[in-house]
Amino acid sequence: MxxxxxxxxxxxxxxxxxxxxxxxxxxxxxxxxxxxxxxxxxxxxxxxxxxxxxxxxxxxxxxxxxxxxxxxxxxxxxxxxxxxxxxxxxxxxxxxxxxxxxxxxxxxSPKGDDVEMEVFMTFKESIFGVAKEISLNKTNTCARCGGQGAEPGTKLKECATCKGKGFTIANQRTILGSVQMRVACTDCDGRGEKPEKACTECRGEGTSRGRKTLRVDIPAGVEDGMQMRVRGEGESIGTQGEPGDLYLRLRVSPDPRFGREGTTLYVTKKVGFTQAALGDTVTVDTVDGPVSMKIPPGTQSGDELRLRGKGVPSNRGRGDQIVIVKVITPQKLDKDARRLLEELNLREE
Ligand SMILES: [Zn+2]
Ligand SMILES: [Zn+2]
The missing domain is CATH 1.10.287.110 (DnaJ domain)
Structure with a gap:
C-alpha cells in the first residue's frame, strides 16, 4: 500500500x-x-x-x-x-x-442532480464481476436530440437575444452604486445558440422524463459498500447544462462459506482425527467450485493451507485462498474405538 x-x-x-x-x-x-x-x-x-x-x-x-x-x-x-x-x-x-x-x-456551468441507488449482487458476482441491468426513473437526456434541443438534421443558430454571447448585461443597484452584471441569457439558457427547429420529442428542452434501463459493468473484486460512479447518468437538465452522475452503492450478499480480506479468501475445512494424523486428499469449496487438496500428515487444528490463485482477482493477478483446517475430535466412541484409542495412549505432557 x-x-x-x-x-x-x-x-x-x-x-x-x-x-x-x-x-x-x-x-x-x-x-x-x-x-x-x-x-x-x-x-x-x-x-x-x-x-x-x-x-x-x-x-x-x-x-x-x-x-x-x-x-x-x-x-x-x-x-x-x-x-x-x-x-x-x-x-x-x-x-x-x-x-x-x-x-x-x-x-x-449548471449540472443536474446526482442520483444514488443500490445494486445488489451475489458474493460470486462480486469476485468475478458482473454486468447488471439497472432501471431508474428520472429525467433523462432526450435520446432524439442528444440533449441539444435541436431537431435532428437541423442546425443550431446564433441566439438573437444575446447575439451569441450567452449572456445579457443587467444593471443592478447596490449600496456602492449601479453595477453592471452579466446574466445568463434566458432565451438560449446561456448557450449563445438556439436550435433552428426545436426537437419534436422534447420541444427543445433536451430532456425526457421516464424510466431508463442501463447496463453497468461491475468490475471483478468489488466489496460490499463500495461506490461506483456512472458519469452523466444522473438527472438531466437538457440544454441548461451537464447531467448529474449516477452513484451506485454496491451491496454484496455474503456467502457463509467464505471470508474475505482484500484479495485473500478464507474457508474453514473440517477434517477427522485420522485424516489429520495420516494425511488425506479432501474436497474444498472455492469460488471456482470444489477442488481437491492434500492434507499433509501431522496437520494440526488451525493450520493454514494455501490454495494459490483461488482468491480475488486484482490488477496484480489473483489472490490466494487460505484453508483453515479444523480437526474434529470424536465425541461419541463405541467400545472398539475407545479400546483402540486407549491402546494408542496419545498424550502430551
Ligand atoms: Zn429532444
Ligand atoms: Zn441567448
Missing part, C-alpha cells in the same frame, strides 16, 4: 464523501502556500483528495492501494501524479491561484 490518504486528510476510512470534502477544504486552506503553508504538505493533501474525493477512485484506492488500478473500473483515465482540475469541481477557486490553472475558467 502506498501512502495512507485517509491519514493525510485526517478522516476515518468510513468517512462520507462529504466529510472528505470538508476535511480537504479545511486542510487546503490551512496549508495553502499563498498563506505561508508548506508546498510539499499542500501537494500531499491535494494528492490525497484526488484519490479519495472521487467515489470511484476511492473505491479503487480502498481495494488496490492506488487510485489508478485496476484497469477497466469506470471510465476516468486518471492523471497519474498530475493535477486533474476536473476532480475539484467547485473547489477550483482554491487551486486557481496556486496552480495557475484555469479551473474555474468558464464559470460554474
Amino acid at each position: 502506498s501512502k495512507d490518504y485517509y491519514k493525510i486528510l485526517g478522516v476515518d476510512k468510513s468517512a462520507s464523501q462529504d466529510d472528505i470534502k470538508k476535511a480537504f477544504r479545511k486542510l487546503a486552506h490551512e496549508h495553502h502556500p499563498d498563506k505561508g503553508g508548506s508546498e510539499a504538505k499542500f501537494k500531499e493533501i491535494n494528492e490525497a483528495y484526488q484519490a479519495l474525493g472521487d467515489a470511484e477512485k476511492r473505491a479503487r484506492y480502498d481495494q488496490y492501494g492506488s487510485a489508478d488500478g485496476p484497469q477497466g473500473f469506470g471510465g476516468a483515465g486518471g492523471f497519474p501524479g498530475g493535477f486533474d482540475p476536473s476532480a475539484f469541481g467547485d473547489l477550483g477557486d482554491i487551486f486557481g491561484s496556486f496552480f495557475g490553472g484555469s479551473t474555474g475558467g468558464r464559470g460554474r
Whole structure:
C-alpha cells in the first residue's frame, strides 16, 4: 500500500464523501502556500483528495492501494501524479491561484442532480464481476436530440437575444452604486445558440422524463459498500447544462462459506482425527467450485493451507485462498474405538 490518504486528510476510512470534502477544504486552506503553508504538505493533501474525493477512485484506492488500478473500473483515465482540475469541481477557486490553472475558467456551468441507488449482487458476482441491468426513473437526456434541443438534421443558430454571447448585461443597484452584471441569457439558457427547429420529442428542452434501463459493468473484486460512479447518468437538465452522475452503492450478499480480506479468501475445512494424523486428499469449496487438496500428515487444528490463485482477482493477478483446517475430535466412541484409542495412549505432557 502506498501512502495512507485517509491519514493525510485526517478522516476515518468510513468517512462520507462529504466529510472528505470538508476535511480537504479545511486542510487546503490551512496549508495553502499563498498563506505561508508548506508546498510539499499542500501537494500531499491535494494528492490525497484526488484519490479519495472521487467515489470511484476511492473505491479503487480502498481495494488496490492506488487510485489508478485496476484497469477497466469506470471510465476516468486518471492523471497519474498530475493535477486533474476536473476532480475539484467547485473547489477550483482554491487551486486557481496556486496552480495557475484555469479551473474555474468558464464559470460554474449548471449540472443536474446526482442520483444514488443500490445494486445488489451475489458474493460470486462480486469476485468475478458482473454486468447488471439497472432501471431508474428520472429525467433523462432526450435520446432524439442528444440533449441539444435541436431537431435532428437541423442546425443550431446564433441566439438573437444575446447575439451569441450567452449572456445579457443587467444593471443592478447596490449600496456602492449601479453595477453592471452579466446574466445568463434566458432565451438560449446561456448557450449563445438556439436550435433552428426545436426537437419534436422534447420541444427543445433536451430532456425526457421516464424510466431508463442501463447496463453497468461491475468490475471483478468489488466489496460490499463500495461506490461506483456512472458519469452523466444522473438527472438531466437538457440544454441548461451537464447531467448529474449516477452513484451506485454496491451491496454484496455474503456467502457463509467464505471470508474475505482484500484479495485473500478464507474457508474453514473440517477434517477427522485420522485424516489429520495420516494425511488425506479432501474436497474444498472455492469460488471456482470444489477442488481437491492434500492434507499433509501431522496437520494440526488451525493450520493454514494455501490454495494459490483461488482468491480475488486484482490488477496484480489473483489472490490466494487460505484453508483453515479444523480437526474434529470424536465425541461419541463405541467400545472398539475407545479400546483402540486407549491402546494408542496419545498424550502430551
Ligand atoms: Zn429532444
Ligand atoms: Zn441567448
